[in-house]
Ligand SMILES: Nc1ncnc2c1ncn2[C@@H]1O[C@H](COP(=O)(O)OP(=O)(O)OP(=O)(O)O)[C@@H](O)[C@H]1O
């Protein structure tokens with residue numbers, strides 16, 4: 001059985017389980033369940049804290065796991081990113097009281113609070129900045145006001161938490177993070193190829209739509225250039241031999257622009273439908 005670690009709580013938990021369910025795997029119904037066996041798919045899911053998942057995978061206790069890139073890099077374990085999953089996006093950044101800092105170099109000799117001390121230390125040492133790192137478990141934004149730090153390095157999504165604490169980001173982003181599938185380097189465990197293919201199928205089904213339209217035969221090259229698809233669009237004959245039907249996958253966020261452009265060149269009966277599932 002393939003042994004997979006899944007976040008049990010926090011920002012990544014629901015989306016991770018949702019993605020696995022969409023990929024056809026059995027997922028727990030009760031958030032207190034710790035293990036879930038899916039015998040039909042020969043896979044076993046272990047619900048763990050996302051911060052700990054890197055440790056279980058890094059030591060080889062579990063085969064693969066879903067966690068945040070920031071948490072994975074912070075743990076500094078021997079594992080690789082196998083797949084980016086397209087949810088749980090955030091940026092890891094420096095922040096300080098409004099107007100006080102503008103550059104990372106100003107952090108020299110200062111106190112920095114964070115929940116990601118591994119990530120922060122390696123970033124600072126890579127830039128030759130010597131600062132005192134104060135490791136906190138959460139609510140890091142309060143540390144400056146309460147006097148244990150001069151600035152922070154933390155996860156920023158909307159920026160609302162920082163604003164409420166009277167702080168602003170400064171310097172370049174330290175890291176762009178999202179949910180990732182991690183695994184051990186070396187030979188892939190049995191069943192991992194199927195898991196990755198299924199997850200890719202979910203990602204593509206979410207990211208793309210299917211577009212159908214009719215176009216005059218002489219315009220098919222021009223139209224196909226707008227909808228090249230993943231490999232090549234399907235072109236089928238119509239009863240009226242002057243026209244053809246074209247079918248192609250299109251990025252969901254470009255749907256309306258492409259429909260407008262197709263219409264402009266003379267395509268008609270442009271239909272868009274969702275992709276329920278796929279294998280690419
Ligand atoms: N708004 C957000 N707040 C916190 N983490 C986020 C956010 N958006 C995405 N993430 C990602 O979620 C992961 C943090 O997981 P974690 O379990 O710590 O979630 P959490 O929401 O902070 O839960 P908790 O604070 O209860 O432990 C990181 O990879 C982080 O980048």
Ligand SMILES: O=P(O)(O)OC[C@H]1O[C@H](OP(=O)(O)OP(=O)(O)O)[C@H](O)[C@@H]1O
Pocket residue numbers: 137138139140141154155156157158159160161162
């Ligand atoms: O930019 P925003 O959208 O405001 O989100 C970022 C905030 O969310 C997270 O906190 P979380 O709710 O996980 O609490 P914690 O600090 O106790 O982990 C993170 O640590 C930031 O504080």
Ligand SMILES: [Mg+2]
Pocket residue numbers: 138
């Ligand atoms: Mg948190």
